[in-house]
Amino acid sequence: MPSDISIVLHDSKIVEFSYMNPISHPIYLILNSSEHITFQPREIFLNGSNITDVTITGVAATSETFLEITECTLIGSENPCPFNKSDAYVRVVIVHSKIVYGLVIITGWIYFFAWSISFWPQIMLNFQRKSVQGLNFDYLVLNVIGYFCYMIYNLLMYSNDSIQSLYENAHPRSLIPVLLNDVLFAVHGLFASTLMGLQCFCYERGKQRVSYICISLSTILVLFSFASFAFSFFEVFSWLQFIKNLSYVKMVVTLSKYVPQVILNWRNKSTVGWSIINVLLDFTGGFMDIMQMIFQAINTDDWSGFYGNPVKFGLGLVTIVFDAIFIVQHYGLYRHPESEEKERIKILENNNHELKDRI
Numbered sequence: 001m002p003s004d005i006s007i008v009l010h011d012s013k014i015v016e017f018s019y020m021n022p023i024s025h026p027i028y029l030i031l032n033s034s035e036h037i038t039f040q041p042r043e044i045f046l047n048g049s050n051i052t053d054v055t056i057t058g059v060a061a062t063s064e065t066f067l068e069i070t071e072c073t074l075i076g077s078e079n080p081c082p083f084n085k086s087d088a089y090v091r092v093v094i095v096h097s098k099i100v101y102g103l104v105i106i107t108g109w110i111y112f113f114a115w116s117i118s119f120w121p122q123i124m125l126n127f128q129r130k131s132v133q134g135l136n137f138d139y140l141v142l143n144v145i146g147y148f149c150y151m152i153y154n155l156l157m158y159s160n161d162s163i164q165s166l167y168e169n170a171h172p173r174s175l176i177p178v179l180l181n182d183v184l185f186a187v188h189g190l191f192a193s194t195l196m197g198l199q200c201f202c203y204e205r206g207k208q209r210v211s212y213i214c215i216s217l218s219t220i221l222v223l224f225s226f227a228s229f230a231f232s233f234f235e236v237f238s239w240l241q242f243i244k245n246l247s248y249v250k251m252v253v254t255l256s257k258y259v260p261q262v263i264l265n266w267r268n269k270s271t272v273g274w275s276i277i278n279v280l281l282d283f284t285g286g287f288m289d290i291m292q293m294i295f296q297a298i299n300t301d302d303w304s305g306f307y308g309n310p311v312k313f314g315l316g317l318v319t320i321v322f323d324a325i326f327i328v329q330h331y332g333l334y335r336h337p338e339s340e341e342k343e344r345i346k347i348l349e350n351n352n353h354e355l356k357d358r359i
Contacts, residue, residue: 004091007058008098015090018051030071036062036094058094063302065092100299104292111288112181118281119192125275131204134273138214138260143193145221146253149246151186156243158183166240221249254315258322271330279326286319
């Protein structure tokens with residue numbers, strides 16, 4: 001199996017080559033790589049369980065290069081190479097600085113925790129107020145759909161061997177793009193979003209309801225997901241395409257879910273009921289997401305992540321823009337909302353008037 005190493009520019013690391021299965025003849029290997037690294041020796045012999053060290057030195061920053069085997073021969077035998085040489089390689093990342101590499105890791109964990117925690121201030125606010133007025137229901141519905149699709153995508157990509165094989169065939173020598181923390185984040189996001197949705201059935205909600213626009217969009221997204229599943233089940237296209245389609249659903253949700261909340265705040269001329277702590281944490285997550293991409297690009301002289309993975313960059317940017325709008329609404333445009341107690345009295349009075357009108 002391939003291994004991965006990271007080297008600071010002009011530093012060196014040692015990679016061990018060995019073949020542990022029984023062999024009757026020594027194995028002769030010729031190694032090759034790009035100009036981003038130098039290595040010694042270029043030719044190695046493996047005999048039985050012996051281990052040969054190869055010293056790799058980084059000479060130019062890059063996000064990904066490989067030390068690979070270009071020739072494999074059994075000395076004194078006409079038998080072919082005893083292993084698939086295309087699968088025997090070392091993925092190498094050359095970075096300018098260990099400090100910046102550390103910042104890449106730190107910013108990644110910050111945005112993971114910030115986005116994970118960001119659900120709970122809104123849940124606690126709803127619980128404290130015993131009301132969900134001010135929280136747009138379209139946002140909740142779209143969030144549940146988005147995180148459900150995102151959870152299925154991450155679970156299958158992380159744990160399903162056949163889907164991983166399809167991905168590796170489509171993207172040779174690429175890392176599986178889902179880690180355990182991605183799975184945990186998606187599961188937690190679905191749980192928290194569902195819990196928020198259930199609060200709408202338990203707490204005061206006034207006249208708020210799911211809009212017809214949201215119902216239409218949600219129906220399209222759900223039908224698209226079910227159609228993708230059916231096409232994969234009947235082998236019209238692969239299961240890899242199915243989970244890719246689920247990721248597209250999550251992208252559409254993220255691009256659209258904030259709009260109804262912005263409009264609701266504008267109509268109410270207030271952000272009461274919409275947790276600003278949630279917004280600040282969400283902003284932190286989006287900002288750190290993009291900062292991680294910037295640090296990675298600076299450290300490897302590779303900016304392809306911004307145009308090679310536009311979804312990651314685009315979603316982070318969308319999050320920042322909308323959260324900035326919420327911050328302006330909360331601290332600027334509507335900075336003097338009614339107190340929670342007055343708001344609650346107003347809600348009760350409105351409900352009493354509605355009840356009298358119906359009678």
